[in-house]
Amino acid sequence: MDKILRIDMGAPGGPKVKVDGLGSYAGLGGRALTSMIVATEVDPMANPLGAENKLVIAPGLLSGTAAAMSGRISIGCKSPLTGGIKEANAGGQPAQVLARLGYAAIVLEGNAPEGKLYKVYINKEGVKIEPADDYKMLPNYDLIDKIKASYGDKVACISIGPAGEMKLSAASIACTDMEFRPTRHAGRGGVGAVMGAKGVKVIILDDSGLQNREPKDPEKFREANKKWVDGLRSHSVTGTALPTYGTNVLSNIINESGGFPTRNFKEGKFEGVSAISGETFADIETKRGGNPTHGCHRGCVIRCSGIYVDKNGNYLTKQPEYETVWAHGANCGIDDPDTIAMLDYLDDNYGLDTIDMGAAIGVAMEAGIIPFGDKEGAINLIKEVGKGSYLGRIIGSGAAVTAKVFGVERAPVVKGQAMPAYDPRAIQGIGVTYATSTMGADHTAGYCIATNILKVGGFVDPLKPEGQVELSRNLQIATAAVDSTGMCLFIAFAILDQPETFQALIDMINAFYGLNLDADGVADLGKKVLKAERDFNKKAGFTAAHDRLPKYFYTEKLPPHNVVFQVTDEELDSVFNF
Amino acid sequence: MDKILRIDMGAPGGPKVKVDGLGSYAGLGGRALTSMIVATEVDPMANPLGAENKLVIAPGLLSGTAAAMSGRISIGCKSPLTGGIKEANAGGQPAQVLARLGYAAIVLEGNAPEGKLYKVYINKEGVKIEPADDYKMLPNYDLIDKIKASYGDKVACISIGPAGEMKLSAASIACTDMEFRPTRHAGRGGVGAVMGAKGVKVIILDDSGLQNREPKDPEKFREANKKWVDGLRSHSVTGTALPTYGTNVLSNIINESGGFPTRNFKEGKFEGVSAISGETFADIETKRGGNPTHGCHRGCVIRCSGIYVDKNGNYLTKQPEYETVWAHGANCGIDDPDTIAMLDYLDDNYGLDTIDMGAAIGVAMEAGIIPFGDKEGAINLIKEVGKGSYLGRIIGSGAAVTAKVFGVERAPVVKGQAMPAYDPRAIQGIGVTYATSTMGADHTAGYCIATNILKVGGFVDPLKPEGQVELSRNLQIATAAVDSTGMCLFIAFAILDQPETFQALIDMINAFYGLNLDADGVADLGKKVLKAERDFNKKAGFTAAHDRLPKYFYTEKLPPHNVVFQVTDEELDSVFNF
Secondary structure: OOEEEEEEOOOOOOOEEEEEEOHHHOOOOHHHHHHHHHHHHOOOOOOOOOOOOOEEEEEOOOOOOOOOOOOOEEEEEEOOOOOOEEEEEEOOOHHHHHHHOOEEEEEEEOOOOOOOOEEEEEEOOEEEEEEOHHHOOOOHHHHHHHHHHHHOOOOEEEEOOHHHHOOOOOEOEEEOOOOOOOOEEEOHHHHHHHHHHHOEEEEEEOOOOOOOOOOOOHHHHHHHHHHHHHHHHHOHHHHHHHHHHOHHHHHHHHHHHOOOOEOOOOEOOOOOHHHHOHHHHHHHHHHHOOEEEEOOOOOOOOOOEEEEEOOOOOEEEEOOOHHHHHHHOHHHOOOOHHHHHHHHHHHHHHOEOHHHHHHHHHHHHHOOOOOOOOHHHHHHHHHHHHHOOHHHHHHHOOHHHHHHHHOOOOOOEEOOEEOOOOOOOOOHHHHHHHHHOOOOOOOOOOOOHHHHOOOOOOOOOOOOOOOHHHHHHHHHHHHHHHOOOOOOOOHHHHHHHOHHHHHHHHHHHHHHHOOOOOHHHHHHHHHHHHHHHHHHHHHOOOOHHHOOOOOHHHHOOEOOOOEOOOOOHHHHOOOOOO | OOEEEEEEOOOOOOOEEEEEEOHHHOOOOHHHHHHHHHHHHOOOOOOOOOOOOOEEEEEOOOOOOOOOOOOOEEEEEEOOOOOOEEEEEEOOOHHHHHHHOOEEEEEEEOOOOOOOOEEEEEEOOEEEEEEOHHHOOOOHHHHHHHHHHHHOOOOEEEEOOHHHHOOOOOEOEEEOOOOOOOOEEEOHHHHHHHHHHHOEEEEEEOOOOOOOOOOOOHHHHHHHHHHHHHHHHHOHHHHHHHHHHOHHHHHHHHHHHOOOOEOOOOEOOOOOHHHHOHHHHHHHHHHHOOEEEEOOOOOOOOOOEEEEEOOOOOEEEEOOOHHHHHHHOHHHOOOOHHHHHHHHHHHHHHOEOHHHHHHHHHHHHHOOOOOOOOHHHHHHHHHHHHHOOHHHHHHHOOHHHHHHHOOOOOOOEEOOEEOOOOOOOOOHHHHHHHHHOOOOOOOOOOOOHHHHOOOOOOOOOOOOOOOHHHHHHHHHHHHHHHHHHOOOOOHHHHHHHOHHHHHHHHHHHHHHHOOOOOHHHHHHHHHHHHHHHHHHHHHOOOOHHHOOOOOHHHHOOEOOOOEOOOOOHHHHOOOOOO
8 A cells, every 4th residue: 555546537539548656645544645646746725626626545554454444445636515525434444455455545536528438447457537428327326237247246445326426415435345345435525526527437446356455564463353253242332332323323322312403404303203214124124134243344353234125134224323314314304214215226326325314304494495294205306316307407516506496495404415314403413513524514524423312421411512523523533533543433442431442543553554653643633634634624714603503503503402503703713722 | 857756665565655855955966866865775784585675676867858868777776697786877778767757766676475476567657566577487488578568669678587586696687778678777786686585576657748857047058968969979989889889899909908817807909809899790690690789778879789680680689798798708728709699698598697697607707517618508607696596596597606616716806896808907096996996897897998098087007006096096986977877988089088988978067057067066076975885885895905806916917018907905905985
């Protein structure tokens, strides 16, 4: 992993490949690498769909090693959704395979001429780029079927669906999972639209004949990895809750807290929650012959995912994540698991962010396009996106544009990106993260739910403003570091509560690279990443005014707690004081 | 004109009227008054469609007097199109009538409950507000017909069409002209959407029984007004060019300069220009029995407007302005006057900004929705807006949203507002105004065309960056002052070239109000207005990054001069150094 693969998609005569050393990027992985490359090489004033933007795809520092949970891949660029810097990461197989191929990053530069579409094939021999006209406008599942026929199912793919080709602002990038299905998405910020603008339909990664990356100190590495796995297995969230019910274990919990945004963020509790809870999904999956406990990539020991099958026992989609269940469920007033699973499948197939899609449908429901609770209507809306109809293009541009086009005031967005499944009035810590994250509204950027609701890493009262800024600041710093390791963010539960598990992670990195990193060094990395991202955003025109929630979160009381967001502007402006 | 009429459209139990004194707003009119009220009373972080926004309608300082050319009305708010402060002004009758009624401003506050629509009737007895359900979704011409039946044609109206009711970001506010037609629009920035959000369909102004406002020194006022009229009549632009051919005298001139944006700003000359020039329009109007020389309000001595009739001699629309002819003509590759006139009529009828509509259609053509030059296609697109179809809502949201939804990189917008009819690469001075104006891309905010092309007020080479910042700065300051007097901006040609005509204007203001204003005082007013506007925008999140043209104007050479925009960022950032 000591080289960077650069492909100029706009080179005269066709795509041109160049392999660089790491240079000043040495020692960086995942989000640290994508954000540093974007911050260094992309003009903050560039048009996100223009040739000047770059799409950077980077496995984490520990990806491609034997380290458990190291399968996240980071994808970065200037975002067409927010206009700021973006890193969206995904699970699945590509991180491990790309790392074993030796690439710290793939950087797609320039734009292919309008109408040209390519596939990129990478194996140990090198890189092959060919026209992919026969893949044009294929949904992800159909695309992967075609690729399977040509390349087998041992490869890993990074691809876009029709939404990315149409350059829609909510287009995702799909990564294939262990079953070679396109189910793991770098969902947020329209990264798929940038890949579409580059003219790349799919990157096929083939690590045949290659082995895991070797640590500098194999013995220490093995030892640390054992402690690491033990720590993850012994924590109640990563050892029990997530494997049993998946991320959707949260539906009941967040609903109980009164922070489960319902019908476009009008209420904090959803009367239909029990029908769509993680418990119910697991029950359905078990009864129908699906599987409620399943990993998204090899080396996962949490296995929070699952397989959702239809009434006849046929595969429908992977077990929908909590945020997807919320977005297409409570936020749309829909309480039917099969509808939600179908929407999840359609989002994955067309290549769309489930969060911005659920938020956009919620806004469309508020505008009266379809009523809240309309299951068929919601499915049709996503199908419209796949078709590229005018309505579909509106929805596929995300919740902010949908609100603008339909004249709806209540758009739950920050920096143009839709809020996820936690109402910032009833869970004030996550509101600080939504407001101030460099990414726009993003729960993963500083997951205060852990401490506000799950009492992991201590407890800060979710209904009060006190302590939220410090909580969010620390989590944002830690997350920026974790996102650079290739580690799944869910390890955070264990490392926040168990110092020895955190130490095991640091030991693994040190043993692998021959370093002497400590906890402060990890925090320093996180701070460095955040500062580079924030500096990019500042140059792109972001100010304190962009670090705010929409006005109505300050004035409209959320039942049942009847609370508004109370963290002051001055406090929000202190998040990045480090 | 010593009182402000405030109407709280969201008051419990229905709209509530309150009449205030001027207080700290004393001495302000037009744009100075709308911008000061918005800057003082509206939270810069407010949602433009939310109850916190205010719509301020203010005649100028000299409106309602015998002063020639004093018929402009300013309409201000936080803009749903740009997200910043907005003042859009229009001709027609309302300024004079509202001023005679004694109101320095109408301020619409709060939002009527969803689905409620009202009409506001104002005469010397007071204010009457009634439900206007029978006016719902009426286009402006149909609305005015209905009003004529109830109120006669001696009133003046300020109204929105379906676009405003749909809260589309490019919705205009219509003002009736001397023939009681809804042809004069406060077009830019989506002011119509804000009126729609307030729930006001139309304001009917009736000055029966009222006279012109009386100056403090009638003798001096009369004398100054005479010099004023003489000055306007003797200048070649205001005395000859504008009366003869209207504003569209510019098509040939700007095309000749190579700065006539053609087919979505791809070229600077349009091969079809002669078919759509002001000369051709005047010829058609004369031959068919229309009228090429006609004022938009009583008291106009320039009479740059006209009456366009169809092949059978029936009224079709007022003579389309240069910017409209360009937007629907060269920018869409359309060279047919009847098509352009029909588009102008449709824009007026639905209540839409012709500039953002032409730019949006140009972007849609670039996206391949219809081909460049498709006359019927362009008419259908505007009809779609009137219908409120999904496609129509996209187009009606303006060029920036249209580009986002269709994944088009080349969107000719600044701060979300479409550039008008002058390419900033071939006419660099106007590029400085586009980039830095508080209003988004706006030619009227600092009309450098005067000095770059028409050689009014001296000459600054349009193709070179030198001198443009100073030119734009001075014009932006002067314009902010002129926009506060109620004077039509076209007086600028005469006052820039003829010091005695400028003095006559100052003498009129002094004679009317008993003041001792001088040229420096006028400039001070302009600076004060700009500073308040810029301060509002800063609080709303605007930075130097927003004072830039889109990237492609810096990289894509415009034929035939093959120039890019060359004014540096540092120079742009110095515009407001005063």
